[in-house]
Amino acid sequence: MIRAHSAATVREVEEPRxxxxxxxxxxxxxxxxxxxxxELRDRTGRVAGSVVLLLVGGGNNGGDALYAGTHLARRGCQVHAAVVSDRAHEAGLAAARASGVRVHELLAAPDLPGAVVDLAGRCHVWVDGLTGIGARGPLREPVAGIVAALAEERAAWSSLLAEPIVVAVDVPSGIGVDDGTVPGPVLPADVTVSMGTAKPGLLLPPAAALAGRLEVVDLGLTELADREPAACSLGRSDVAALWPVPGPEDHKYTRGVLGLVAGSRTYPGAAVLCAAGALRTGLGMVRYLGPEVPTSLVRAAHPEIVTVPGRVQAWVLGPGVDPRDAARTAELADHLDEAAGQGLPAVLDAGALTLLHDDVDLAGPTVLTPHAGELAELLTARGEHTPRRDVEAAPARHARLAAEITGGTVLLKGARTVVAAPEGPLHAQGDATGWLATAGAGDVLAGVLGALLAAYGDAIAEAVHPAASLAPLAAAAASAHGHAARLAAGLPFDADDDPAGPIGVPITASDVADALPGALSTILD
Ligand SMILES: NC(=O)C1=CN([C@@H]2O[C@H](COP(=O)(O)OP(=O)(O)OC[C@H]3O[C@@H](n4cnc5c(N)ncnc54)[C@H](O)[C@@H]3O)[C@@H](O)[C@H]2O)[C@@H](O)CC1
Ligand SMILES: Nc1ncnc2c1ncn2[C@@H]1O[C@H](COP(=O)(O)OP(=O)(O)O)[C@@H](O)[C@H]1O
Ligand SMILES: [K+]
Structure with a gap:
């Protein structure tokens, strides 16, 4: 698991030390x-003789860069420091000069961004020490203009798959360190070397996509182990630890029964896909409850599904249900009440999300699975006027807000999926591929999550697992779903940004469901 702590927590822990x-x-x-x-050795085959640019801002982030420059100079690099603040780290500057780093005080240059770009054009690697956890809001001038010019230069170069390599110190300068927003220009990195612990903005969308590969430096800040992370991302072993694996004592009722209310005459496929996601995740039984048309299709596609009411341990409510169908919506509301009365977990997806447009407080353990548009509608209906683009610009903040307003746990779908409970760490999972953005993929995810919750249903109802634990389970479902998509698309298990790597092939939502057992075999291995 990658754990990320807020800038304030890092400062609190660092100060006494x-x-x-x-x-x-x-x-x-x-x-x-x-x-x-x-990075230089791996990508260019040599360290000595390489030309390094340190981008030095006015804080300790620039200090890190300057001292790193002294080591690189000693290793035979030609190191240049572009100093773009009049408050650059003094001791760092002195040490850099003493070790042969060429310091360029550029603040007086008539075209500051142009001067930095000129220098940068001669360097193999750019070390971004402009701002770190001390940054507030969008970058201000002159740093904003420098970063915008460098980002443009880098984009032009990377289309040739050539240099430069960008290494961000602590965070790519310009990202929202704590919230993952991108409020202004940012210099995208190939690698981010984060000090002491990851920062939330390195995990949360949209900023996480600008950080490149994440390397966390152990500074021995052992106190952080006892501090709740602000955000985290589950790795393969974390997902495996949460995944239910049946033992010899198990039978279908202990493995979990999922109640599924999904699909309509208009969207019958949602029921089939959601059921496929649940079945391929592995559970005791799926009970599907719906009108004749989806029922006959679900039965034809999945003969193992039971279509009579009975005991369940979790519910998935709403995929493919038309919210204008008053009778069906009332059924969803009844099942939600029933689940809450028994303390059983429920997943509210698609049509069922509109139940929360009214001022209802969720009484039971519930996970909402909106995409950005659905979350924007929900927040707007609850009095927080929110265009979809605002959700996309700050997914974590809006997911948290919806969790606080409704009392549920919100899994906000996207390229990087965010999970927010009303309190506790945020989760972010970026295990998928753009090929997953296809109709019905969300229905499969609802099924995966439902199956997982069914296995934990009795424990959740008996409060062995408090509702807070819904967030990691939701994150685990998103992770498995994302890995299944990668497998189906012919991509390697772990997502990486290697532009020379395979691009994969188109997939359907059904392919994702079919790939789940394969993905789980790698996860559980
Ligand atoms: N305190 C320490 O000894 C340690 C600090 N560390 C490094 O120090 C960094 C934090 O240092 P600081 O607290 O000095 O902060 P930063 O270096 O992140 O930034 C502060 C500087 O950026 C400027 N700034 C802030 N917001 C800006 C904006 N929106 N646009 C343009 N400029 C802006 C400030 O005026 C100030 O000059 C960490 O990110 C990490 O890299 C690490 O080396 C660990 C140890
Ligand atoms: N660019 C992307 N990269 C990776 N995954 C994505 C991307 N866009 C969407 N997804 C994922 O695809 C799925 C789409 O779900 P959803 O929007 O509910 O579609 P539907 O309602 O048609 O099933 C979600 O799991 C989401 O996280
Ligand atoms: K930085």
Whole structure:
């Protein structure tokens, strides 16, 4: 699991150590230099003789870069420091000069962005030490203009699959460190070397996509182990630890029965796909409850499905249900009440999300699975006027707001899926591929999550697992779903940004469901 702590938590933990004279910056800088050297060796085959540009802002982030430059100079790199603040780290500057780093004080240059770009054009690697956890809001001038010019230059170069390599110090300068927003220009990185712990903006969309590969430097901040992370991302072993694996004592009722109310005459396929997602996740039984038309299709596609009412341990309500169908919507509301009365978990998807447009408080453990448009509609209906683009610009903030307003756990679907409970750490999972953005993929996800919750249903109802644990389960479902999509598309298990890597093939939602057992075999291996 990658755990990310807020800037405030990092400062709280660092302060007493700095006061006691711990050389945190020296450690950070040495680790940074090691990563830069490794990147140079891996990509260009050499360290000595490489030309390095340090982008130095006015804070300790620039200090990290300057001290890293001293190590790189000693390793035979030609190091340039572009200093773009009159408050650059003094001791770092002195150390850099003493080790042969060429310091360019550029603030007086008539065309500052042009001067930095000129220098950058001669360098193999750019070390972005402009702003770190001390940044507030969008980058201000002159840093904003410099970053915009460098980002443009980099985009032109990367289309040739050539240099430069961009290594961000702590965070790519310009991202919302705590909320993952991109409020202004940002220099996208190939690698981000984050100090002490990851930062939420490195995991949360949309900023996470600008961080490249994440390397977290261990600064020995052991206190962080006891501090709740602000955000986290589950890895393969975390998902495996949450996944129910049947033992010899199990039977279908202990494995979990999922009640499914999905599909309509207009969208019958949603019922079939949601059931496929649940069945391929592995559970005791799916009970499908619906009118004749989806029922006959569901039965034909999945003969193992039971279509009579009975006991269940979790519900999926709403995929493919038309919210204008008053009778069906009333049925969804009844099942939601029934689940809440028994303390059983429910997934509210698509048509069922409109139940929350009215001022209802969720009484039971519930996961909402909107995409950005559905979340915008929900928030607007609850009095928080929200265009879809606002949700897309700040997914974590809006998912959290919806969780607070409704009392549910919100899984906000997207390229990187965010999960927010009313409180506790945010989760972000970016395990999927753009090929997953296809009709019906969300129905499959609702089925995966429903099956997972069915296995935990009795424990959740008995409060062995408090409702707070819904968030990791939702994140685990998103992760497995994303990996299944990658497998179906012919992509390697772990997502990486290698532009020379395979691009994959188109997939359907049914392919994603079919790939679930294969993805789970890798996850559980
Ligand atoms: N305190 C320490 O000894 C350690 C600090 N570390 C590094 O220090 C960084 C934090 O240092 P600081 O607290 O000095 O903060 P930063 O270096 O992140 O940024 C502060 C500087 O950026 C400017 N700034 C802030 N917002 C801006 C904006 N929107 N546009 C343009 N400029 C802006 C400020 O005026 C100031 O000059 C961490 O990110 C990390 O890289 C690490 O080395 C670990 C140890
Ligand atoms: N660009 C993307 N990259 C990866 N996954 C994506 C992307 N866009 C959407 N997804 C995923 O695809 C699925 C789409 O679900 P949804 O929007 O509900 O579609 P539908 O309602 O047709 O099933 C979600 O799991 C979402 O996270
Ligand atoms: K930075």
């Amino acid at each position: 700095l006061a006691a004279g711990e050389p945190l910056m020296a450690h950070a800088a040495f680790a940074l230099a090691t990563h830069v050297a490794r």
